[in-house]
Amino acid sequence: MAFITLNKAHLFHNLHILAIKAGGKEKLMAVLKDNAYGHGLRIMAELCHEFGLKRAAVKNVEEAKSIADLFDEVLVLVDAVPTEKLAHNISFSAHSYAMLESLHDGENIHLSIDTGMHRNGIKENEIERAMEIIVQKKLQIKGVFTHFRSADELNSEFFWQRSLFERAKKRIKALAQQYGLPKIAFHSCNSAGLLRTDTLGDDAFARVGIAMYGYNPLHPSFNPVLLKPVLALWAEKLSTRVLKKGEHVGYGGVYEAPYDEVISTYDIGYGDGFFRFNGITSIAMADGSVSKGRMSMDSFCLGGDAKEVCMFENATTLAQEFKTITYEIPTKLSPALKRIVI
Numbered sequence: 569m570a571f572i573t574l575n576k577a578h579l580f581h582n583l584h585i586l587a588i589k590a591g592g593k594e595k596l597m598a599v600l601k602d603n604a605y606g607h608g609l610r611i612m613a614e615l616c617h618e619f620g621l622k623r624a625a626v627k628n629v630e631e632a633k634s635i636a637d638l639f640d641e642v643l644v645l646v647d648a649v650p651t652e653k654l655a656h657n658i659s660f661s662a663h664s665y666a667m668l669e670s671l672h673d674g675e676n677i678h679l680s681i682d683t684g685m686h687r688n689g690i691k692e693n694e695i696e697r698a699m700e701i702i703v704q705k706k707l708q709i710k711g712v713f714t715h716f717r718s719a720d721e722l723n724s725e726f727f728w729q730r731s732l733f734e735r736a737k738k739r740i741k742a743l744a745q746q747y748g749l750p751k752i753a754f755h756s757c758n759s760a761g762l763l764r765t766d767t768l769g770d771d772a773f774a775r776v777g778i779a780m781y782g783y784n785p786l787h788p789s790f791n792p793v794l795l796k797p798v799l800a801l802w803a804e805k806l807s808t809r810v811l812k813k814g815e816h817v818g819y820g821g822v823y824e825a826p827y828d829e830v831i832s833t834y835d836i837g838y839g840d841g842f843f844r845f846n847g848i849t850s851i852a853m854a855d856g857s858v859s860k861g862r863m864s865m866d867s868f869c870l871g872g873d874a875k876e877v878c879m880f881e882n883a884t885t886l887a888q889e890f891k892t893i894t895y896e897i898p899t900k901l902s903p904a905l906k907r908i909v910i
């Protein structure tokens with residue numbers, strides 16, 4: 569059966585480097601959204617907990633509930649307002665007035681500020697009104713955050729957004745003091761932001777996703793930090809045959825054997841969340857063996873007869889082949905695939 573391996577030493581290596589950058593383990597929030605970028609939510613949450621991380625961010629309430637026992641705080645990034653009252657250590661991202669208005673009184677929130685990405689968050693001139701709603705509804709404002717739209721790109725937008733966030737911080741701190749609110753945790757950096765900056769300033773922590781999983785999102789011209797990919801995908805052989813010269817394999821018969829060759833079929837397909845091989849270009853596996861023809865829903869063919877094959881242990885080249893970003897390759901992998909920590 570196909571499986572995923574998760575390399576604990578690699579994860580801890582990455583977390584160690586990121587913790588040094590951030591100024592301590594307590595200054596990292598593990599971003600475990602979307603089944604931990606496809607790595608497996610519970611298993612990655614347990615490893616992050618073992619490393620000593622105290623905070624995590626997830627996509628929705630369901631994900632938050634499944635790991636709330638492991639962290640001091642779990643932040644829900646993108647869910648509709650929950651109908652139920654959440655556990656004391658689950659916080660909810662409030663992206664608009666409407667969300668603030670519709671939250672239960674007393675709920676824990678992180679207020680999201682739009683500093684230029686224009687995806688979510690309230691605008692700077694909406695801060696006063698938002699703080700009024702928060703106080704009226706006795707919402708517990710645990711944090712205030714923003715998100716950078718291009719911290720990974722070679723331009724100065726990161727600095728522009730950061731200065732807008734600093735301005736918003738000042739306003740919020742003054743209002744918090746006026747209302748007598750407890751200390752608020754400010755946070756802004758994603759992986760690229762953290763790797764790019766020398767200091768978090770007075771941000772309480774960075775929200776790290778892709779770097780923790782072993783990919784450096786920064787342009788190579790930045791000082792390169794060696795991170796090690798955590799996830800590898802393995803397929804197991806179903807059968808082997810000799811494809812005779814001139815025979816075609818798979819749907820559409822798009823691959824024709826140029827000579828008699830040994831090929832084998834493996835138990836991963838696009839139904840497992842892998843990008844579909846179109847058969848027009850050949851894709852190389854980690855061991856150098858190459859795909860033959862189109863991928864089916866549950867299987868694909870390779871030259872050779874290895875019993876097991878590592879489809880990738882570093883998603884970078886596949887991301888280039890499929891014209892996407894590294895994030896997308898692991899994130900799509902089916903939660904049903906078995907995950908093994910090595």
Ligand SMILES: *Cc1c(COP(=O)(O)O)cnc(C)c1O
Pocket residue numbers: 599601645715757758759760775776777778779785
């Ligand atoms: C996904 C996400 C992150 C993590 O981003 P990486 O680039 O993977 O580090 C941080 N903050 C928010 C709001 C996110 O949605």
